[in-house]
Amino acid sequence: MYLTQTLHQAVQQDPRRAMTVYGDRTRTAAETVDRVARLAAGLRAAGVAGGGRVGVLSLNSDRYHEILLAVPWANAVVVPINVRWSAAEISQALRESDTRVLFVDATFAPMVSSLRAQFGHLSTVIFSEDDAPPDGMVSYEQLVRDNEPAVDARRGGDDLFGIFYTGGTTGSPRGVMLSHTNVMVSALGSLATGSFVTPRGRLLHAAPMFHLADIAAWAAALLVGSTHVIVPNFTPAGVSEAIERHVATDVLLVPTMIQMLLDHQAAAERDLSSMRHVIYGASPISETLLERARKAFPQAGFTQAYGMTELSPIATLLLPDDHDVPALRRSAGRAAPHAEVRVVDSDDVEVPRGTVGEVVVRGDHLMRGYWQRDGDTATALRGGWMHTGDGGYMDERGYVYIVDRLKDMIISGGENVYSAEVENVLAKNPAVASCAVIGVPDEQWGERVHAVVVLAPGRTATQDELRDFCREQIAGYKVPRTVAFVNALPISGAGKILKRTLREMPW
Structure with a gap:
């Protein structure tokens, strides 16, 4: 399989079809x-x-x-x-x-x-x-x-299609190597559900095209002969206008985007009834927001996709019918047709249903590895399973519920932020003696990046000064939105910072 074969088919079968708008x-x-x-x-x-x-x-x-x-x-x-x-x-x-x-x-x-x-x-x-x-x-x-x-x-086939950089728990981005087979298998498996993108429909690219989530929808749309309707970036006005003007049938958004879209007056003024599939990911959607979204897109089925770049990127899907069952809306769905999913303990032994462990995945959509990082690759893919670092459990019907992120990853507005990377930057500031970065609930962003800092003796610093310092070295979405100063961080007997204790505090 190779991605460009979709072009040969398109020009052979329907050369005058609109491919991009x-x-x-x-x-x-x-x-x-x-x-x-x-x-x-x-x-x-x-x-x-x-x-x-x-x-x-x-x-x-x-x-x-x-x-x-x-x-x-x-x-x-x-x-x-x-x-x-x-x-x-x-x-x-x-x-x-x-x-x-x-x-x-x-x-x-x-x-x-x-x-x-x-x-x-x-x-x-x-x-x-x-x-x-x-x-x-x-x-x-x-x-x-x-x-x-x-x-x-x-x-x-197994030739590399791309290297997709994602944050790493070691504090530096890692290049995920994905082959053509990886991307095609993930797309075909998702399409097999019948609830991903519309054959010969119109996919609106509102999420960034560098991101694997959008590339997953892009590849699926290529396979079923869809037209790609593209806006430069997400804005509520631009997206709602594009849906109405170009009669878009499918879109991929993170819940934060959905909320921003529905909170904007433009959504109420536009005809959004052409939408047939709304795919969302990065986090579950709240009950309130889901109901608002269903009213705004009355003809659309909602599908939640859970996965990661290393999985090309889809592991599980919560399909439209699942959204009709309130108890399932907090789950990440069940294994996609192309994926095998388990929950295991620290010895990689599958745990009983309902028991929390690490979510692991296997299939032909698993990455080839991390670019020039054989050690990280061996650790992540041990036993032939991708170890996601996400803690969760599986119910008796195979629905997966994510309960914690073992890698201390923060998801803010659909973007992954790794605490170690932000901590490494903060630690370079001479005013910082020690620090910990956690995600705390935020109504707009789902989670916000929050830093807890112990200042060095005799040093002073303000929240704005530390945020400006970080902004010089890392992307804006990784910069702590809030900073708290404390006299000491909670430490375990083994000398590790107790982030769970920090998360339980009323920040």
Whole structure:
């Protein structure tokens, strides 16, 4: 299996079908395939060889869709970059993956000089806009115009499709290696439920396209001949307008986005009745918000997807019929058709139903490993099962309930924040003697990043000063929204900080 085979089918069976819609621009399947083949030729001319890494730092667009397909067409590996990262974080990912070719749009072009200063091997930067490129960059559209269509390399199977960076409990991002088979199996399994995306429908890309959640929906939509309706980023007004204007049938959102959408006046003023599937993830949805959302999207079925980047990314699905049973709405659903899920103890022995343990998953959607991190890979995939680090239990019918995150991961507005990474940054401040970072409940974001800090003797610092210090080194969504100062942190007999005690305090 290979992702670009969906293009060959599209141009063979329905070349005039609208494949992408972005603003006022619509491109057919035939136009898209031609542009993808020419862009792939341009990448080869720029020195991209078999297995070379090509980065993407851009807001959502129809060009992002083309890049995701042109890179494997050129026999290369795509490296989507988190658009909320700092220049230091982006440079680290480029350096580690040895990504020497990078696509940027106008939003991120001003970062290029800093990225080149920190990673000197960034040889080619391609400007993904209609306008002429800044000095030192190559025009995307000129690459398309000046190159004859290349023959598809048909890169697929166990070949790498991409390296997707995710936060790590060690405090630094890790590159998750996903093959074409990984991504295709996850998409096909999700489609097999009949409750994922609409065949020949219109998928609205409102979530960031660098994120595996959106790529899962993207791959599924490719397989069933859907049109990709794309907005640059999520805004309540932009999403509601796009649904009405383009008669979108499917969308993937995190609960925070759903709440922001429904709280905005634009949602009440637009016709949202075309929506057939609302996929959400990152956290369960509250009863109140679910009922509001069902009224706003009266024709839509709601599906919750649980998983992680390492699972390409789907492990379990809570299907629309499940949402009709109040007791099941707090679950993460049951194993998706392509996945096997268990809950195990510390010896990897399956525990009885209803007993809390670690959720582990296996199947052909498991990652190939972490890029250049064999030790981390062996630990995560021991015994052939992906150890998620999530604590949960399974009921008698196989529904999985997540009760804790063993890796101290915080989910804020659908973004994963690893406490160790934020703690490592805070610890660099000379005013900080010790610290702990936890997630605390937040009405808007689900959880907010909260830091508990012990100041060094004779030192002073304010919340704003520490937040500004963090913002210089990590993405804004990782920066603590609140900081509390204490005289001492609770410590166990083994000398470990008792984060459970901190979470129980009324912050």
